[in-house]
Amino acid sequence: MSDIDITGILAEHEPLARSIAEVKKVAYxxxxxxxxLDFFVRAVFPTDHRNAIEAYFTGGEDCAKRFANLCREHLSSGPSSVLEFxxxxxxxxxxxxxxxPDTAWVSSDVHPNAVEFLSSKIGVRAHLSSTKPEDWSIDDEFDVVFALSFFSHMPDATFAPWLSRVFTAxxxxxxxxxxxxxxxxxRNMRAGGSPAQFDDTGFYWNSKSDQRDLDARDYGTSAVSLGYVQKAVSDIEGAELIRFQQAFWWAHQxxxxxxKLDQ
Structure with a gap:
């Protein structure tokens, strides 16, 4: 894998990042x-780093808007608190x-550098996560917990334990x-030449991911069927699956x- 100077790319395109952030009124x-960003540069826009920077900002905004709309759709009032896991x-x-704007937003991530960056540069409260579900806890409970493209990387051994553990928040x-x-x-993987198929439980796994700094035994690439998730949810007391929508996010996730049912 070729070495890419992310620091140099960010320095070169800082004026662009500042310009986009100024328009959107967010941190640059x-x-x-x-x-x-590393994945965008290496795999999506390898010859156009300007597009990688633009996609980072515009894609983040689209995800935030999509998530906020889901909150409004599924809660009788807007959430007062959110945990982004x-x-x-x-x-x-x-x-x-x-x-x-009226929501207390807390972020949680396994990388200490991310927690520091979220606190100092993005301006949100941040909480250090862990690589093992049994080691993770948080003192608060939240109206909404949001995990975007996390369970798309969990192995079978920790998928259901993580689902149950994070649900406690x-x-x-x-x-x-x-x-x-x-x-x-x-289906997209197979179109690209990979023989990707669900196993008998509705699970698929390979050890590759965009997070090269994490152990492939803890974080790779997974895919699951609706039935697999239904089984995992049914094993959690007080959990009710109220919506499934195929390929809702990025036209494939x-x-x-x-x-969580009222007790």
Whole structure:
């Protein structure tokens, strides 16, 4: 894999980032450690780094708006609190005050550098996560917990444990919004020459991902069927799957919304 100077790219295109951020009224900084930008540069826009910077900002804004609309659709009133789990370096969180201005937004990520960046540059409260579900906890409960493209990378051994663990952060009556790779993702993989198929349980796994700094045993690329997720949700007390929409996010990741029943 060729070496790419992310720091140099960010420095070269800082005027562009500042210009976009000024129009959108958000923080302009992008962390040199942000593996999502790294993925854009390496895999999506390898010959056009300007487009990588633009896509980072515009895609984050689109995700934030999409999420806010889901909150309004599935809650009787706007959420007073949100936990964005596996938030990365703030691609979505930088738009929090625009899309949900009256909401206390907390981000959680496994990278200490991301937690520091979220706090100091993006201006949201940030919480350090862990690589093991049994080691993760947070003191608060939230009206909405949001995990975008996290469960699309979990192995079978930790998919359901993470689902159950993160669900503990949802208030009674609140919702858990998350995405997964699904059947459309696998179809796209097969079109690209990969023999990707669900196993008998509705699960698919390979060890490759855009997060090269994480252990491939903990974080790779997975895809799951609706039945697989239904089974995982049914094993969580007080959890009710209220929405499934195939290929809702980025035209290939599936959307799930799970409500925590009032006790």
């Amino acid at each position: 900084e992008i962390s040199k450690d942000d593996m999502l 596996a938030s990365g370096y703030g691609r979505v969180a930088r738009y929090a005050k625009h899309v949900l 949802v208030k009674p009556g609140g919702i858990f919004v998350f995405t997964t790779h699904g059947a459309v993702t696998l 599936d959307l799930y919304v799970v409500r």
